[in-house]
Amino acid sequence: MPEVDRVIHEPGRLVIVALLSSIKEADFTFLLRETGLTKGNLSSHLSKLEAASYVHIEKAYRGKVPWTLVRLTPEGRAAFKEYRKQVNLLLEGQNGRSSGEHCRA
């Protein structure tokens, strides 16, 4: 059975990575709104993704207001692509087992 990437597999981080996969970059406010996470939760997930080198976080200022930009790294994009393959394989394997059991029954 293929092992899924546990860094991406967590639901909050999975949504973050899925959102970032189709764009170049986004800021903290966008991710906050779209994920529905609390600020602390989102920060924690982003830190874990950054530790795994899946995202690059850039801290800047918009005037005097702090501004955090997040983008997927090439490793992060590759990891997400691999994760989708792993889960598809898992699901196909599960479907095959279920239909086989049905036939035996």
Next chain:
Amino acid sequence: MDDLYLISKRPFTFWAQDGLPSLVFGLNFMLTGLVFLIGFSLPRNPFYPFAALLLWGVIILASRWGLMKLKRRIVFPRSGYIAFQPRGWMFHASVIAIGIVLAAFVPIVIRQSSFHGWTLNAGPAAAFLFALASLDSWFRYRFPDGILLAGVSVAVGVWMFHTHAQFISGLLWLVIATGGAGAFTGGLRLYVFLRTSGIGKEGPDA
């Protein structure tokens, strides 16, 4: 995995949901249509086609600049900022190639339509194609006005058919009508967006 696909499409919905793209490009369409409609009603002058194309280019560039300026000022501070992946050279080359083919195709259609009496069908056919393109933008990019624009295109196509509208003027009215519809709904959505979205703050946790 279908859910992940839907999540990855959400930035496209986010980009359009404040109404600014519909408003700006709706006004763009209306202005373009009016400029060409006025141009075709003026006495013939060899300078006019070049002036019209130049003006069209200026309108397109000004729309893009205006949209990004308004997004930075009004939308990004409220609902967040995103940037799409830059398109590669192949995409830009394809767009230019398609533009050249269309620019060569339209005079041929006009010529053939007046010669063979296709005028009655070419305009409604163009409206039908525009409706399909609108539905495609709704389906692929979650563009919220796609269905409305498709409906307006079909309505204009039916009007063109029943009034025996000339191809060029019918097409220009199609552009003006869909632009107007887009600008109207875009303006409404922008109004609702501004009333419901406050300025976001990252806070010390970010």
